[in-house]
Amino acid sequence: MLEQQKGQTLRRSTLTRTALSAFLVLGTWATAGLVPASAADSPSPSSESSARAAQPASDGLLSAMRKDLGLTASQARARLASERTATALQGTARRAAGSSFGGDWYDAKSGKLTVALTGSAKSGAVRATGAAVTLVKHSARELDAAKKRLDKGGAPAGVSSWHVDPKANRVVVDVVASAKDDNDVQAFVARAGQTGAVTVNQVPAAARTLSAGTVGGDPYYTGNVRCSIGFSVNGGFVTAGHCGQPGAAVSGWDGSAVGTFQGSSFPGNDYAWVSVGNGWWTVPVVLGWGTVSDQLVRGSAAAPVGASICRSGSTSHWHCGNVLATNETVNYSEGAVNELTKTNVCAEPGDSGGSFISGDQAQGVTSGGWGDCTGGGETWFQPINEILNQYGLTLTTA
Template sequence: MRRTFGLRLGLSALLLLSTWGGAAALAPAAGADSAQELSPGLARALQRDLGLTADEARERLADERRAGETEKKAERAAGAAYAGSWFDADSGRLTVAVTGAQRVDAVRATGADVRVVEHSAARLDAAMKRLDALSAPAGVASWRVDARANSVRVDVVSGHRGDAAVRTFLERARAAGPVEVGTVAQAPSTFAAGTVGGDPYYTGNVRCSIGFSVHGGFVTAGHCGGAGQGVSGWDRSYIGNFQGSSFPDNDYAWVSVGSGWWTVPVVLGWGTVPDQLVRGSAEAPVGASICRSGSTTRWHCGTLLAKNETVNYSGGAVVHQLTKTSVCAEPGDSGGSFISGDQAQGVTSGGWGNCSGGGETWYQPVNEILGRYGLRLHTA
């Protein structure tokens, strides 16, 4: 089913397959010498969500690109002493944690700032794995490796820290390794929704959002549908079927595309920013800015807060290796695109809060989905 250009800003092929997109070519592709011009719509979005002027946004995106290029080199230089890394927006630099002073000079030579800490990333990851083996009660929202704190952080839903089951979980968590405990306002939930208006795709009466085009289809969230289920587009015409889906444990899926629908390497800007090309899937560092838009809430931006977090959604569905952001989302945004610059990052899984009062949202990294199903991202 083809859709005419005039129905929505952007390419008609994009509109068919990307019910929402988070891309904006705010920064150049890796290796470019100068930043692309910031569109007025994007400047407004970053000013609204991150409090940045156009000049500040342009400078930050250039800093983030350099930090992303430095991150892998610094990790290799640190070797077994590596203990994580993060981007600092105030300094515009990447900080890398290492255990002991032996690798400080080698890491600093890559262009990163260095912090000496007690626990290596390997030790923290091992503790995280032991926590993942525990059964979490509803009062425990999530847990992750926090490189800045050099520990595993467990977030408990406000008012539930005194629950007997929560206390037991925390005792077992502390026995697994270095743990600190925080509090969140609400329990996270997924962002699927019943049928409402907008520019969605549908699985039965569930509405979700398309993530990124791959050759042969698109990727999205696993909780939106199971393998074999049929998918229809914004106009209820048939698109294809879920070819693979995983939820809980993971939250990813991919859908085949046919019946006159096709894929393009573009995601929607919803009129806030121009529809944008996707040029790759280079992973952004913790601390980087990140944007998304969905079939419900359209375009919003925020900061990448943490990686490899285990989330205990309401209803008891536990999902591993999610990335946490300060970007808001609402029901119907599930499955949609998270993007940093012109690089695909992941598909929306769930979160808490809304885009009126604020909240946090997690996404499933796109490179994991591509690797799991042997897919190839459609890029410009």
């Protein structure tokens, strides 16, 4: 459990907070006439691409991508543009693939969305969408069914997680290296291997949760536990479920009352939403913590595997990386959590619930991980659209 006790947090200075508050008030006035987009309301790819293309990447975001992804400024701009195109293509390409769909991912080398197919009959239709095509043995439906069988059986502590890897066309099971010879781990691996499409990897440590104005990445407190705000929604904000139970009181960075947990689910899921009042308001902003400019949120289009992604949290602040897998089941000590997205973005205690964002599109709230931001590691998030749909919430957007 990556919780953070209240006394251990590093708060921003009064000057910084005052400046941010002034910025947020101005942002609220500027966007008062805008209507937020709900999870169910998706703009057309063409209109969304045009609107987002008009917004250049900030110097801070490009700097973070240079630092964390090893890109030049021009490479970062080109990657963001190609990722926007790939994200917009996903739905059309999947429909073109039909029942032969074997998964898809963003290929950073080619800058294109790649779609896996179990046969060549649909390859022309998929290529016509602008996506690349590769042939595989197993359909996405087959692999998803194999993963769901593992979800139902339970797993020992030495099994960290499992997910479908579309690029490898396999179900990947991650086991903790020190527990690889444990009898229960071996039994789980043997059961997984019965599907005939499983690869076993070793990881250095088990997954753990990351708990420790409603602005993404800002700290909040439930008792003595510090977590991070994910994204503003109508009437409050979303965050990680392991940070609090329904009815739990929440205080803000300054100790003042914010609101209460209205809904929470953990384990099984790891999401929650908190209603706000007491003079607090919601804004479509994710904190850059001085590393990058504070980021505006304009929607929630899900980035594909392989896309770049960044995270904001109240402990380790702003870091970037790539999407490694989707729909992964993570085996925390408190119980398994399903349908998480894995990244190689680092995180630390207190970052739980914080914002994952790709460009200006909200992706999800930080759940847990292993490692830290000194030695590196992996982190999972609960996808934002699932949370919005579960509670009937509307994302606050610019």
